[in-house]
Amino acid sequence: MSEYSPRTFRLLGLLGLWLAVLAVACASDVAPDVVLHGQLQGSDNHTYREVPFQVPRGVNRITVDFEYSGRPEHTTIDLGLEDPTGFHGQQGLRGWTGGSKQLFTVGAIDATPSFTPGPIQPGRWALLLGVPNIRASSTSDFTARIWFGHSGDPAWLPAVLNPPLKKGPGWYRGDLHMHGAHSDGSCVPQSGEGRAPCPLVFTVEDAARRGLDFIALSDHNTVSQANDIRELQPGFDRLLLIPAREVTTFQGHANLFGTLEPLDFRLGSKFVPTMDALLKQAAGLHGVLSINHPNRPNDETCMGCGWTPTEPVDMHRVQAIEAVNGMDALSPHFTGIPFWEQQLNRGFRLTAIGGSDNHNAKASVSVPGGNTAIGLPTTVVHAKALSMQAVLEAIRAGHVFVDVQGSRDRFMDFVADSAGQTADMGDALTAPSGSIVHVLMHTAALDGAHAEIIVDGNTFEPKADLAIRSDHRVLSFEWPGDGKPHWIRANVRGADGSLLIVGNPVYVNR
Numbered sequence: 001m002s003e004y005s006p007r008t009f010r011l012l013g014l015l016g017l018w019l020a021v022l023a024v025a026c027a028s029d030v031a032p033d034v035v036l037h038g039q040l041q042g043s044d045n046h047t048y049r050e051v052p053f054q055v056p057r058g059v060n061r062i063t064v065d066f067e068y069s070g071r072p073e074h075t076t077i078d079l080g081l082e083d084p085t086g087f088h089g090q091q092g093l094r095g096w097t098g099g100s101k102q103l104f105t106v107g108a109i110d111a112t113p114s115f116t117p118g119p120i121q122p123g124r125w126a127l128l129l130g131v132p133n134i135r136a137s138s139t140s141d142f143t144a145r146i147w148f149g150h151s152g153d154p155a156w157l158p159a160v161l162n163p164p165l166k167k168g169p170g171w172y173r174g175d176l177h178m179h180g181a182h183s184d185g186s187c188v189p190q191s192g193e194g195r196a197p198c199p200l201v202f203t204v205e206d207a208a209r210r211g212l213d214f215i216a217l218s219d220h221n222t223v224s225q226a227n228d229i230r231e232l233q234p235g236f237d238r239l240l241l242i243p244a245r246e247v248t249t250f251q252g253h254a255n256l257f258g259t260l261e262p263l264d265f266r267l268g269s270k271f272v273p274t275m276d277a278l279l280k281q282a283a284g285l286h287g288v289l290s291i292n293h294p295n296r297p298n299d300e301t302c303m304g305c306g307w308t309p310t311e312p313v314d315m316h317r318v319q320a321i322e323a324v325n326g327m328d329a330l331s332p333h334f335t336g337i338p339f340w341e342q343q344l345n346r347g348f349r350l351t352a353i354g355g356s357d358n359h360n361a362k363a364s365v366s367v368p369g370g371n372t373a374i375g376l377p378t379t380v381v382h383a384k385a386l387s388m389q390a391v392l393e394a395i396r397a398g399h400v401f402v403d404v405q406g407s408r409d410r411f412m413d414f415v416a417d418s419a420g421q422t423a424d425m426g427d428a429l430t431a432p433s434g435s436i437v438h439v440l441m442h443t444a445a446l447d448g449a450h451a452e453i454i455v456d457g458n459t460f461e462p463k464a465d466l467a468i469r470s471d472h473r474v475l476s477f478e479w480p481g482d483g484k485p486h487w488i489r490a491n492v493r494g495a496d497g498s499l500l501i502v503g504n505p506v507y508v509n510r
Contacts (some may be wrong), residue, residue: 001170001213001386030159032065032145036127040068040077042136050082050126053146057122061107061149063158064127070140077142078130081106081115084123094118096128105161107149109260110226117227154286155226155243155258156388165240166213166386171411173378173403174214174391177246177255177292177322177355178203182228183219187362200228202361203374204236210375211408214240214391216257218355220248223260242388246292247282251275252307255322255355258392259287275309279317288392290320290353293328294339307339315348319396324354326372329404329499337502341457344487344505351395351426352504353379354402376406382424398426402502411444414490416506418481425489428507431481437508441475441490443468449500451475452491460488468492485510 034053055062068077078098085092094106095115104112111117127144134140147158156162166172179185181197189196200217207215217225222245229241244257249267252275256263263282264272272278282289291307298306321340328334343350354377366372380401383394394400403410414425418437421429431437441451451466452459462477479488486508492501 001166001172030147030157033148034144034146036142036144036146038142040075040129040131040134040140040142042134042138044131045134045136047131049129049131051129051144052124052126055084055120055122055125055148058150059120059122059148060151061105061147061153061158062120062125063105063147063149063161064103065145065160066102066127066142068140068142070134070138073135073138074133075135075138075140076131076133077140078132079104080128080130082126082128084121084125087128093128099132103160105158105230107260109223110230113231151261152284152286154389155260162388164385164387164390165237169382169384170386171380171382172213172240172386172391173375173380173408174212174216174240175207175356175358175375175377176216176242176244176257176290176353176379177218177325178215178358178361178374179219179246180217180225180361182217182222182225183246185219185359185361187360198359198361200225201232203358204232204239204241206361206364206374208236208239210373210406212239212375212378213386214242215374216242216244216255216355218244218246218255218257220246221265226260240386240388240391242391247278247289248304249275249278250304251309252294252298253292253305254282254318255290255292256282256285257288257290257395258388259285261285274311274313276311276313276317279313283317288319288395289317290322290351290395291318291336291339292322292355293325293334293357294321294336295334296325296328315343315346315350318348318350320351320353322355323352323502324377324402324404326355326357326376327366327368329377329502330368341454345457347485347510349398349426349507349510351398351400352402352502353395353400354404354502355379356406373406378403378406380411398504399424400504401425404499404502407445409445410492410501411442412446412490412492412501412503413442414503414506415440416488416508423506425504425506428510431483431508433481433483435481437479437481437488439477439479439488439506443473443475443492443501445471446473446492446500447471449492449494452493453477453488454491454505455479455488456486481508483509 080096187198294307296305381394382399383390423429464477487505489505
């Protein structure tokens with residue numbers, strides 16, 4: 001996370017901070033669907049007990065949080081889970097933790113290590129309790145809280161499984177596009193010869209080394225990586241792992257973040273006749289959808305890469321545009337910024353994000369036109385907490401800038417004020433004709449660069465000095481309101497003109 005305090009130019013009162021923390025806390029305080037209580041006694045030593053519960057139809061995930069008393073007296077309870085088929089040749093045993101885990105989940109696609117993912121059948125399930133030790137004179141009270149998941153639930157539910165890695169608002173840095181062994185990511189194997197599917201752990205380790213706060217694992221048309229994510233997340237407790245997929249069609253690619261639900265990508269079939277039908281399906285899954293590398297070619301050199309729907313699509317179903325993919329900001333032909341700004345000028349409020357599109361986690365050097373290292377570019381979000389829900393909400397809201405070269409410390413905030421209204425990147429304010437919009441920019445680690453102000457896709461040159469002459473710099477300028485709808489944003493460019501920062505807009509009269 002950036003060292004800079006959130007919203008440099010406006011002091012957050014203690015009440016505001018308290019409410020933000022309370023909101024995160026309440027989000028995780030969801031009542032369980034079933035609560036089981038019981039007691040073990042000394043006579044239960046070296047026995048197994050079933051604790052049954054009913055699972056209704058329509059459930060696709062079971063999450064259990066188990067606790068018991070008596071640990072100071074060395075009481076130990078091992079924990080497993082049986083499905084309705086029972087313990088028949090291990091067929092119905094969905095998992096066994098020994099005493100290693102008290103919180104676990106079993107879903108259709110992923111499960112906590114020690115458990116097997118798969119369909120959740122309705123009927124009688126049971127916790128299987130093994131008692132390797134309880135003293136003859138002891139008793140142990142246990143409680144199992146059980147949550148049921150359903151089709152359409154976002155991936156951050158139940159919240160008990162996904163507590164924030166860091167509480168409190170801040171600027172968090174991440175990479176929103178990468179591939180591993182679950183699609184076409186490959187790297188050099190142990191022998192040093194040839195290529196092999198690249199295990200997800202290499203991607204996660206590299207992202208952690210680069211100091212990122214979050215990454216999205218976005219393999220092509222699959223969420224099979226979710227099971228790996230379930231295993232890896234506890235061991236990487238400073239790096240948020242967001243499940244995603246790159247929806248890969250013949251008419252364009254789009255990342256869908258924050259859902260594990262099936263999505264039919266067979267564009268042109270009777271089930272998904274048009275791209276708009278696909279976007280409509282995606283819109284019901286509570287995720288965030290971003291069009292990827294829209295200006296890439298769509299031919300043999302990059303099959304389906306460019307955004308080329310054959311029929312009109314409703315862009316209200318899209319939340320973001322991958323304005324910077326890898327190193328394409330170096331190319332006027334491939335950069336996604338013009339496409340993004342065209343959509344802004346059409347009246348859509350879409351967030352610019354960036355992603356490395358890394359396909360080789362072991363490649364530490366980026367090559368133009370080839371593999372790009374993880375974190376180049378970096379998407380920097382101002383979120384209420386380092387959690388999946390908070391990061392995705394920040395992207396929806398547009399509280400984002402893109403660090404084009406993937407530094408660890410470059411920073412820009414952009415805040416507009418008019419007649420007592422304040423708007424951050426992604427927010428809106430009104431500015432009647434004759435009013436003045438005052439803008440403050442705070443930059444860090446950008447000494448020698450200069451700000452570039454963009455209004456409705458055109459460069460705006462205020463009277464103010466936009467040169468950045470120190471590591472920590474505050475710039476200000478004014479823009480005359482005319483009562484019409486506009487958007488205003490900023491880039492930061494280096495002394496050589498290279499693009500360093502892409503800021504999201506403040507919307508005026510929209």
